[in-house]
Amino acid sequence: MKQTPLARVLVTLLLLGLLAVPLVVRHFSAGEAAGRGTDAHASLDRYGFALQDVSHAAGINFIHEAPMLDPKLAGIMPEVASMGAAVSIVDFDRDGWPDIYATNSAIGSKNHLYRNNHDGTFTDVAEQMGVADVNQRETGVSMGAVWGDYDNDGYEDLFLIKWGRPELFHNDQGRGFTRVTDQAGLPPWINANTAVWLDYDGDGQLDLFVGGYYPEDVNLWHLRNTRMMPESFEYAKNGGRKYLFHNLGNGRFEEVSQKVGISSRRWALAAAAADLRGAGHPDLFIANDYGVSELYLNDDGHFHEAGKETGVGFAPKSGMNVSFGDIFNDGRFSIYVSNISEEGVLIQGNNLWVPDTAPMLKYSNLARDLGVELGGWSFGAQFGDLNNDGNLDLYLANGYISLDRQRSYWYDFTKVAGGNSSIIGDAANWPAFDGRSLSGYQLKRVWLNDGAGKFVDVAQAVGVTDTYDGRSVALADLWNNGALDVVVANQRGPLLLYRNTVEQTNGWIEFSLEGTKSNRSAIGAQVTLYWNGKEQVQQVSGGNGFASQNDRRVHFGLGKGPLIEKAVIRWPSGAVQTLSDLAPDRLYTIKEPS
Amino acid sequence: MSQPTTQPQRTESGTKPQFRGWVPTSSHLNPFIPPIFITLILLVGNVSFGILESYTRTLLAIGASVAAEMILGRIFFHKWPHPASSYITGISVGILLRSPAFWPYALCSLLSITSKYALRLQNRHIWNPSNFGICAMLFLASQSVASLSIQWGNNLASLIVIWLLGSVILWRARRLHITLVYVVSFIAFSFLRAHITGDPWQSEVAPITGPMYQLFIFFMITDPKTTVRSRTGQCVVAVIIALVEFVLRLNSSIYAPLYALFWVGPAALLIEMWISSRRNTGGDPKAVSA
Numbered sequence: 001m002k003q004t005p006l007a008r009v010l011v012t013l014l015l016l017g018l019l020a021v022p023l024v025v026r027h028f029s030a031g032e033a034a035g036r037g038t039d040a041h042a043s044l045d046r047y048g049f050a051l052q053d054v055s056h057a058a059g060i061n062f063i064h065e066a067p068m069l070d071p072k073l074a075g076i077m078p079e080v081a082s083m084g085a086a087v088s089i090v091d092f093d094r095d096g097w098p099d100i101y102a103t104n105s106a107i108g109s110k111n112h113l114y115r116n117n118h119d120g121t122f123t124d125v126a127e128q129m130g131v132a133d134v135n136q137r138e139t140g141v142s143m144g145a146v147w148g149d150y151d152n153d154g155y156e157d158l159f160l161i162k163w164g165r166p167e168l169f170h171n172d173q174g175r176g177f178t179r180v181t182d183q184a185g186l187p188p189w190i191n192a193n194t195a196v197w198l199d200y201d202g203d204g205q206l207d208l209f210v211g212g213y214y215p216e217d218v219n220l221w222h223l224r225n226t227r228m229m230p231e232s233f234e235y236a237k238n239g240g241r242k243y244l245f246h247n248l249g250n251g252r253f254e255e256v257s258q259k260v261g262i263s264s265r266r267w268a269l270a271a272a273a274a275d276l277r278g279a280g281h282p283d284l285f286i287a288n289d290y291g292v293s294e295l296y297l298n299d300d301g302h303f304h305e306a307g308k309e310t311g312v313g314f315a316p317k318s319g320m321n322v323s324f325g326d327i328f329n330d331g332r333f334s335i336y337v338s339n340i341s342e343e344g345v346l347i348q349g350n351n352l353w354v355p356d357t358a359p360m361l362k363y364s365n366l367a368r369d370l371g372v373e374l375g376g377w378s379f380g381a382q383f384g385d386l387n388n389d390g391n392l393d394l395y396l397a398n399g400y401i402s403l404d405r406q407r408s409y410w411y412d413f414t415k416v417a418g419g420n421s422s423i424i425g426d427a428a429n430w431p432a433f434d435g436r437s438l439s440g441y442q443l444k445r446v447w448l449n450d451g452a453g454k455f456v457d458v459a460q461a462v463g464v465t466d467t468y469d470g471r472s473v474a475l476a477d478l479w480n481n482g483a484l485d486v487v488v489a490n491q492r493g494p495l496l497l498y499r500n501t502v503e504q505t506n507g508w509i510e511f512s513l514e515g516t517k518s519n520r521s522a523i524g525a526q527v528t529l530y531w532n533g534k535e536q537v538q539q540v541s542g543g544n545g546f547a548s549q550n551d552r553r554v555h556f557g558l559g560k561g562p563l564i565e566k567a568v569i570r571w572p573s574g575a576v577q578t579l580s581d582l583a584p585d586r587l588y589t590i591k592e593p594s
Numbered sequence: 595m596s597q598p599t600t601q602p603q604r605t606e607s608g609t610k611p612q613f614r615g616w617v618p619t620s621s622h623l624n625p626f627i628p629p630i631f632i633t634l635i636l637l638v639g640n641v642s643f644g645i646l647e648s649y650t651r652t653l654l655a656i657g658a659s660v661a662a663e664m665i666l667g668r669i670f671f672h673k674w675p676h677p678a679s680s681y682i683t684g685i686s687v688g689i690l691l692r693s694p695a696f697w698p699y700a701l702c703s704l705l706s707i708t709s710k711y712a713l714r715l716q717n718r719h720i721w722n723p724s725n726f727g728i729c730a731m732l733f734l735a736s737q738s739v740a741s742l743s744i745q746w747g748n749n750l751a752s753l754i755v756i757w758l759l760g761s762v763i764l765w766r767a768r769r770l771h772i773t774l775v776y777v778v779s780f781i782a783f784s785f786l787r788a789h790i791t792g793d794p795w796q797s798e799v800a801p802i803t804g805p806m807y808q809l810f811i812f813f814m815i816t817d818p819k820t821t822v823r824s825r826t827g828q829c830v831v832a833v834i835i836a837l838v839e840f841v842l843r844l845n846s847s848i849y850a851p852l853y854a855l856f857w858v859g860p861a862a863l864l865i866e867m868w869i870s871s872r873r874n875t876g877g878d879p880k881a882v883s884a
Contacts (some may be wrong), residue, residue, distance in 0.1 A: 012712045021701055022731070025735065342740075343736050344737075344739075344740060345848055346740050368694055408846070415797055420804075429794045430797065
């Protein structure tokens with residue numbers, strides 16, 4: 001039976017029409033990103049804020065140095081040494097002005113602690129404070145830092161995340177730091193990229209989660225052999241172990257991960273904690289490279305892994321970030337997990353896990369629907385109301401390895417990464433990088449939340465035009481003027497300080513919390529603000545994003561003509577405090593009622 | 595990986611099975627075994643490793659494929675085609691295509707099935723449908739899709755199971771020689787590439803141990819409707835596909851096997867048709883179109 005000529009014409013037209021569909025889709029999706037104009041006034045008029053790189057003017061001239069690992073890894077050094085640039089915010093001297101801590105990763109390189117001079121400039125005081133010279137051949141190098149007042153003396157202490165010996169520094173009332181690692185009882189070596197301060201058992205003392213990446217018996221500078229790579233690109237379980245250090249209250253910690261139900265050898269890259277069910281205890285979300293995410297729900301001090309039952313742990317990707325944000329202003333946290341997307345090669349897409357309304361905790365990935373799915377080789381991300389319009393926006397750092405612009409390593413990467421575990425797991429089988437890039441020189445994303453269920457990328461328009469290999473992002477009101485500024489740590493690149501100028505007609509309010517029954521850092525406290533018929537929840541974080549930590553002060557944008565009804569604080573101790581008679585454009589310092 | 599079922603059936607020899615695409619009609623192979631086999635790959639892969647973006651996307655690909663086959667078969671051939679062939683196409687799209695979005699799965703299935711009806715010569719479609727659909731998506735929609743390449747468990751057990759099952763089925767269908775010739779050619783060219791590039795030979799062999807190749811070598815290059823008829827010809831074409839892939843890989847083409855089949859498969863069929871027409875017309879090709 002043969003087709004008639006008319007039928008052949010029709011089916012050919014149908015095929016041509018179908019072939020045209022991707023072009024139509026591309027045409028319409030290309031219009032979603034905002035234009036590239038970088039005029040600050042135009043950006044202010046149109047988006048309500050503008051970001052300006054003021055790093056040099058602020059006295060920040062930090063360039064990250066990547067680690068140089070065992071020579072056996074020389075061929076793929078850019079890949080295996082692709083992390084370590086990290087930034088966290090802390091007011092280490094309690095002067096009311098946020099300071100900046102940036103990590104370095106080459107042997108002999110120095111970490112920097114930038115003290116806020118209150119005038120828009122910063123001074124590196126890491127050397128004099130004793131937290132600079134921490135990257136040494138015998139003890140490994142820095143991968144990040146998280147701050148928490150583990151002894152409740154009022155000053156934030158420093159936990160240094162390392163590929164090497166983890167370090168705990170006690171803050172001596174803002175005048176210096178004392179290394180207390182040995183007294184604390186921490187293990188001799190962890191190859192970690194993430195750590196989180198949290199009070200998992202509600203005893204008022206901060207505990208510490210540390211997520212291993214490479215196995216802890218691997219010394220990356222003295223390899224026994226080259227079989228230290230993941231056994232699979234998306235199903236690897238041969239990474240580092242996880243640690244939960246229970247604070248015993250005497251300066252010592254007890255490792256209790258197995259005892260409380262945390263057991264995993266996935267390759268953790270990011271973790272964050274928040275009470276996601278209103279159960280009174282923080283749950284723990286871990287984004288794993290080479291595999292699924294894990295969600296450890298906290299049942300009164302004992303955890304059970306609920307990734308699959310909640311929907312977040314089914315599809316394996318390359319998790320590199322965990323951020324919580326109440327993006328719909330409904331009093332619930334969504335979770336942003338970054339992954340890899342490279343056009344025509346690997347489209348994992350980032351995940352925006354939005355909680356369903358069902359009684360059981362269940363999440364749906366709405367990243368595509370909301371427009372925050374494709375961000376290149378994505379790393380750190382943070383939610384924050386950048387234009388103070390009352391909706392949380394999203395800043396995303398990206399870009400993996402920027403070397404030769406003209407030559408890509410992607411082909412060789414896919415060649416090996418899809419192979420049998422005996423091949424992918426051995427670094428000796430990986431072709432040499434030979435100066436090639438891998439998802440390099442990528443444009444950052446600054447997704448503006450329109451409050452109606454869509455995010456639009458305005459990065460280029462508001463002044464974020466760098467193409468460094470972004471890793472860690474932290475937000476803080478560094479000028480104490482009600483605007484969230486952005487600090488970005490770039491691998492083998494500069495630490496960027498983007499000062500934020502916000503449309504003055506939008507209001508804001510900030511809270512600085514101090515626990516009494518709860519841990520003094522108030523980490524885990526949730527503040528729900530009610531204003532103009534809206535509701536938004538935020539929390540004090542003990543580490544989030546990728547190897548980063550935002551300022552402990554929580555910041556709310558309020559939009560125009562705000563009328564604040566109240567703020568409700570749920571302290572980690574379980575106490576609930578309601579604040580009324582609040583005025584916009586002010587920072588409130590709140591102490592937990594004893 | 596599938597064809598309309600309304601065409602006259604081709605017999606390779608008196609004792610060999612007849613095929614409706616990948617659905618043989620003789621007693622040598624139960625017609626439901628290929629669909630069952632690929633469904634098993636899908637289910638084992640997803641239960642073990644979560645290879646699918648989601649069941650819904652795969653179901654969408656299958657639904658779009660079967661629906662398109664039904665509609666186009668009914669309109670253009672006035673018969674309801676057997677759904678097994680389009681089911682295999684749909685499930686292949688569901689496995690091989692990677693996209694967080696839904697629309698690429700439906701579109702790829704529609705492209706695959708429509709190509710069977712639109713791109714025909716001498717009442718034969720000349721592209722393997724899912725190969726055509728996926729390549730078209732990779733060419734035209736690279737911002738939204740990729741193909742299965744580095745996702746799967748990278749472990750040996752699943753590979754061995756697929757190889758054993760696949761080999762038995764292909765042996766029963768008398769097509770195992772195509773797979774074997776291709777695999778041997780690929781490995782030989784891998785060592786040659788390693789010699790040329792200086793990369794570890796393991797990295798050159800690695801792709802064939804990955805997931806994309808399992809579908810490629812068991813379903814795509816052996817598709818009865820889009821391979822040449824003679825056994826020798828099939829072996830030669832398998833070598834040429836591996837050779838073209840070799841060249842593409844030297845140029846860092848990530849989807850080299852898919853693209854190699856995209857170009858070599860139709861070319862081989864066209865050459866076969868031309869040779870056949872010369873024989874039928876005593877060497878006067880003009881007589882074909884006369």
